[in-house]
Amino acid sequence: MSKNSLSITDNRTGKIYEVPIENETINTKYLREIKINPTDLGLLTYDPAFVNTSICKSTITYIDGDNGILEHCGYPIEELAEQSTFLETAYLILHRQLPTKNELDKWINDITLHTFIHENVKKLMEGFRYDAHPMGMFVSTLAALSTFYPEAKLIFDEELRRKQILRLIGKVPTVAAFAYRHTKGMPYVYPDNDLSFVGNYLNMMFKIAELRYKPHPVLEKALDILFILHIDHEQNCSTTAMRVVGSSHADPFSAAAAAAAALYGPLHGGANEAVLTMLDQIGSINNIPQFIKTVKDGKGKLMGFGHRVYKNYDPRARIIKKLADQVFDITGRNPKLEIALELERIALQDEYFIKRKLYPNVDFYSGLIYKAMGFPTDFFPVLFAIPRTAGWISHWQEMILDPEQKIARPRQIYLGSQKRKYTPISRRG
Ligand code: ACO
DSSP, X not given: OOXXXXXXXXXXXXXXXXXXXXXXXXXXXXXXXXXXXXXXOOOOOOOGGGTTOOOOOOSSEEEETTTTEEEETTEEHHHHHHHOOHHHHHHHHHHSSOOOHHHHHHHHHHHHTTOOOOHHHHHHHHTSOTTOOHHHHHHHHHHHHHHHOGGGGOTTOHHHHHHHHHHHHHHHHHHHHHHHHHHHTOOOXXXXXXXXXXXXXXXXXXXXXXXXXXXXHHHHHHHHHHHHHTSOOSSOHHHHHHHHHHTTTOOHHHHHHHHHHHHHSTTTTTHHHHHHHHHHHHOSGGGHHHHHHHHHTTSXXXXXXXXXXXXXXXXXXXXXXXXXXHHHHHHOOOTHHHHHHHHHHHHHXXXXXXXXXXXXXXXXXXXXXXXXXXXXXXXXXXXXXXHHHHHHHHHHHHHHHOTTOOOOOOOOOOOSOXXXXXXXXXXXX
């Protein structure tokens, strides 16, 4: 019997099964051999919300949630945030290695050549109501992009796949900015390819009448760091949506729209928006104890706290907290920061949060920075989606090229009615 295995005794039959352990994991296909009768389906596993299930092998992102560690292709997030740029990190997670100077220059140039969107995409966006949620516009427009690039369906053509990757990363800031301008009733600003990725994005968002928009270098750098921090987080809800939809061989724009829809929810990318709403509701430091009591009574959540994987301080939240000071030096201090700091202090000392290992996550402080930079609250999930698109597309490509992957199709435990005869409506009730 191999040491790297699990012996399972089926007490119904007395049979013993040996299941190999690889990478601290057992492959559930072996459980299908555990059955009473040869015609039985075999044992299934039950794991709602995939709490203890690996759905793939990946070489992109490593997280050690107990120790608060996040690495992309082996590089700690702290080093990437300090020394890399968003586009370089995007190259890293797609190619699994840092680019040379020439490779990086070409990569930046290639992305920059894909920042414009078709005029009909603009017209499509003009059709949204004036008060449409920017994330709703973003999700729908991503899906619509698939109709502009029908060749994106040819997902096994390497060159075409690369083209869609460039298009997605290059165009999402433009779609995001157009969604913002639409809600403001302001004319769309076309991309300026002389600016950096983030500089151009800020230009499309905030340019008004000036001849040339000049992003503030500190704010431009801060947003670039925020984009690095949000670029990927392995099998989170939206990335899983990207993989699941992509597994049916849908084109990457449709799959990315599904991923963005998953990100929209307040338990995921919508949490930073929910944090600001929560801070507004709390209103002042004096109301914090009462608010904490409400949370502990199960009447709501402390938004921006807790994580499925991190049972320690989210390393991204630590970096963002420091970044906030640099941004507030330029923009002025957001009064809600005091509430957030005090909320964190109280929560981290409270038995309820300690026992459940609830710490601030990436969303707790990011919204405050976005707000200080002039982004409206309902726009925060879109700011998350821009960099995460690079993560989604990296996972999508990894999944497409993985020979062990198939169309995602989980099983269920059926607990409904047994077979029964159809009753005509005249004889019911
Ligand atoms: N406030 C209060 N209690 C919480 C919180 C919270 N933010 N998060 C978890 N808990 C409690 C749960 O009620 C549960 O308590 P119980 O054991 O008494 O029932 C316990 O902690 C465990 O929580 P789960 O819901 O089992 O944790 P799960 O891994 O399913 O959820 C999640 C993780 C969704 C992030 C959750 O912590 C949450 O809703 N947080 C607030 C929303 C948020 O900030 N989301 C952003 C996540 S990061 C991201 O997506 C980028």
